[in-house]
Amino acid sequence: MKQTDYPLGLHHVTAMTSDVEKNYRFFTEILGMRLVKKTVNQDDIQTYHTYYADDKGTPGTTMTFFDFPGNPQGIKGTNSVTRTSFRVPNDRALDYYLTRFAEFKIKHEAITEVFGKKVLRFWDFDNQAYQLISDENNHGMAPGTPWQKGPVPVDYAIYGLGPVEITVSYFADFLAVFEKVFQFKVVAEEGDHVLLEVGEGGNGAQVILIKDTKQAVGQQGYGEVHHIAFRLAQAESLKVWETLLNVEGFPNSGFVERFYFKSLYVRIGHILVEFATDEPGFTVDEPYETLGESLALPPFLEPNRTYIESQVKPFKTN
Known part of the structure; x- marks a missing residue:
């Protein structure tokens, strides 16, 4: 494998919400992230798929959501992705959000520290777990651009994804896959917590792996x-x-066309991991000025627009 094939860092995190409209208000009006794409789940076209990111939808800045109809509430536990981080420019930004x-x-x-970085942990109305992480003294993968027309001052606003927290009971096996197959390196350890990074490193290219054999296995929802x-x-x-994963014995999806990026999926134990390309990006079908303002569909779903619009509940995003 060539160096150019290695992962650069985080691309996106996809979660599930009970209410797509409340989720939209939470991310845009409170967190100050921009809705850069309102589309549908390509594998379940009756379900919205919304993308929140920086001002331009830069790779490495995006949190996305499904709103599966009838989906039960998830149960927190081990063998799951347990917290998503968002990068902010400095420690002062954490103080701003604390007040907000x-x-x-x-x-x-309260503001605390994780691996020497100041963080502010919080939860949304679904009890989804997040934290803001300060980029003060951070080095590595560059952040994106804060939403220029958002409600949060650009000097404080979220502008990228930070370390994703993964909790597993099969810690050694999982760590071995990330090190030997995915090309991550251990850069710090704190008890049962290990900090891994890839590519240029830094907050935008890190995973926090936690060993937990005591909790029951979490359930998605x-x-x-x-x-x-x-x-x-x-x-x-x-x-x-695809070739490497097949050699290593990991069943995978092979190439998947997502229109906004190209993908491949593989499950490591309970954790679903995707590799996604930087290009073509979210402006492939909408101009920068009106990103996320209307329902966007990739060309292969456009013939189904009338049916899709009859199935998803409209909500205003412009």
Whole structure:
């Protein structure tokens, strides 16, 4: 495998919500992230798939959501993705959001530290777990651009994904896959927590792996993460990964066309991992100025627009 085939860092995290409209308001009005794509789940076209990111929908800045009809609430536990991080420019930004969360009555904790970085943990109305992480003194993968027309001052606003927290009972086996197959490196350890990074490293290219053999296994549903995705620079790398995963004995999806990026999926134990390309990006079918304002469909779903619009509940995003 060539260096250019290695993951660059985080691409996106996809979770599940009980209410797509409340989720939209939470991410845009409170967190100050931009809705860059309102579309549907390509594998379940009766379900919205919404994408929140930085100002331009830069790879490595995106949190996405499904709203599966009738989906039960998830149950927290081991063998799951347990927390998603968002990058903010500095420690002062954490102070800003601390005040903001109190104002909007968002469940949160005091500012603490994780692996030497200041963080602010919080939860949404579905009890989905997040944290803001300060980029002060951070080095590595560059952040995106704060939403220029958002409600949060650009000097404080979220502009990228930070370390994703994964909790597993089969810690040694999982760690071995990330090190030997996915090319991550251990850069710090704190008790049963290990910090891994890939590519240029830094907050935008890290995973926090936690050993937990005591909790029951978590169950997916709204309020939980569906999968995590890592960035690839080029579509050609997907074939390289398909070959490598087959050799290593990991069943995988092979190439999947998602229109906004090209993908491959593989499950490591309970954790669904996606490799996704940086290109073509979210402006492939909408201009920068109106990203996320209307229901966007990839060309292969456009013939089904009338049916899809009859199935999903409209909500205003412009």
